[in-house]
Amino acid sequence: MVKNNWKRKELLNGAIVVNSLMKGKNIPSLNIWFKYGLYHSIPKSLVHLIEHCSFYTSSTKNKTKGYILNGLVFPEATCFYARAFNDNLFEAFKDLINIAYKSPNISQKQLEIEKRIIKNEIRRKSVFIIYSLLINLLYPEINLNFVSGLDEITLEEVMQIKSKFFVPQNSIIEIIGNLDSKCFEKICSRIENIHVEGVNTNFPTYKHRSNVMWKKIKSDNMNLLGFIFPLPGYTYKNLIIATIIDYIFAKLENSKLRNLIREKQNFTYHINTDIVINKNFGYYIGFMKLQNSLIVEKASDLINKSLDSLILDFIDNKTFQKIKNRLKLFYMILLENIGKFSSRSGFNLLYMNEPLDIQKIIKILETISIYDIYDFVYKYFRNNLKGIYIIDKT
Template sequence: MFKVNKLKNGLTLLLLKRKTMRSASVSFCVKSGSVHEENNIAGVSHFIEHTVFRKTKTRNIKEIKKPLEEVGGSLNAFTARNLTLFYSKVPSRNINIAIEILSDLTFNASLEKDDIEKEKKVILEEIAMYEDDPVDQIFENLFKNVYDENFGRPIIGYRDTVKNMDEKTLREHYSKNFIPANTIVSIVGNFDEEEVIRYLESMEINRDSKEPNKILSPNISKEEINVVKKKKDLSQNYLVYAYEAPPKYSKDYYATLVLNTMMGSGMSSLLFTNIREEAGLVYEVASDYNSYNDSGLFMIYAATSDENVEKYKEKIDEITKEIYKREDLEDWVNYGKQRLIGKMTIDIETNMAYGMKILDLYLTYGKIVNIDEIVKKIEEVSLEDVVRVSKGIFSNNKFVSELNPEK
């Protein structure tokens, strides 16, 4: 059972001891992401996430990575719209060094000029990589037009904002946002609970106590969107259809999860079966559901050739508009429920995935939600729930993002 601990220094701890494990995962989640930025510093959270790995006030680049990797562990990080997360997986006996290094990255980074200039080149290369990837492009074009300004900005930032990053910008954002009140530490695996709490409580973190950032949700366009771009050297047409969908706080959240799973998860899904295997119109087709506390977006993605693109569009429209009339819908709903529960059950076998899931639920509801509660809610989803949700979603405005070959 997860335990929640609020420490005097402002940190929140989520702890789950699993005695049968020989490893542990540690995550430091900071509620600071791209939505907590201004346009002129777009990408600063992501830039910080990169640069802290170069040097802290007590460790150089080698001393940050080697102590964990030489014992078989791992160290990584990512930036999202609402958060920046540093995480590690280590043998249980090495958990203290993982906590030390992750806390160092979170609160004690140097952010020096030379390191900033080096990382600037790396991030500009990363931007170039995304610009070459058609899948990244169609989703960025979608979000930029469907979400409000804060959520529509790319997490990585823009070329100009990245080029203009300097010590002052990074240090101001870091000292303001990378603070204990904004940080949740999640530890899952085999560890000494009292020792971990004692160590984290003893940490001296030189940060002013401020109100924590809020977990935000995007405002979604109230008008239909149709974004069509062209790109050289493409051999396929890339398409995303999106629709406003229930938020996490909605009673229809779990029915939407089931709808998403039955439609686009796995080679046995409805879209894969109907559009790829039966109609032969695509190589790849899938659905996704971006859910936030107060809003959501349901998406269908595919890539197809010039000769099949119009047939694909007709087929997608037919499926989405008529899905609630299908005679085999109950079978698909059962597939969605079973697959969703099964994947969750398998995922939580690993410490890291379990910790990430519980962290996501805690950020949403402000409390620990037991996985068994989630399974029960999925099991309770009825055929009527999915019919109602599908009618609602696919009658909403359709948002389209296309990237086509430039002739």
């Protein structure tokens, strides 16, 4: 059994530094997490723009590095990360600190370039559009229009929000890999020397709409069908059960939705699904690209009529045990992928104040029964389906 070893230190400026020790990881993962994401940002595009602009620093701009620096924006957090060999680990961390905590050294011209880059990113990915529409249908208080207001954002706003919320008291620093005590203390000392006071952030709570609801939207050159269900807030048990349901419903080769939509009807080859569990609420979301508007409407009608059997019919115990074994294997493999492990461990730190504990997850997984799945589905899935179908105007 894999056991997590980790140490944690809370600094005087409010930052928390954690070292998750993972044997055999010779390329440490350095991650600085801020409790500020899309849900906090007004407009939503502002935090994305801040993440882009943050890489305009005197130490990183137009310079080739022997390590990787990047950033990611999530609904409730922003992460800046580095991947480096041990011999230039501290150099990478110094650059990462500048990116994460300092105001960017960016001109108005460069700001406008980053705005255009973000617009191109959004246009290339239809998933942003359908996610935004579905989440708003389930949680009407959340409007994730990723481009709205982008053109009006000023350089002053970028600087103001960065200095106000991207501060030590809102951050957790996680180093994943083998790190000796001397290096750990050196990193802590470097972070503790950052004296910037800002405003504390909290994780929001939203109430979802009840009852089944579908929305029809006409668009250009797009035929999509999407669905969304509410999920409860973050715990290991909720995450495991939601993942098992995803396996049963859509992910596995013989999953129920896949059999109905792909194998029996040949409507589409692939069904995309995603589980998002935030601190206080979440959602299970999925969509499929279809050939034409007629198939979109047929598929939505079929899902509506078959919903109860799709989500409430029991599977046999033998199949259930195979699914649990497969999920156990997934979590064991997760330890081999430092990038994916970093992301999941970061949210665990934000929400549960400890790194991801694979041993604990597997113990909980072994206790979950078919009846736990049934109770969860009945509570959160039945009568809570929200869906959209986007059809070509032509």
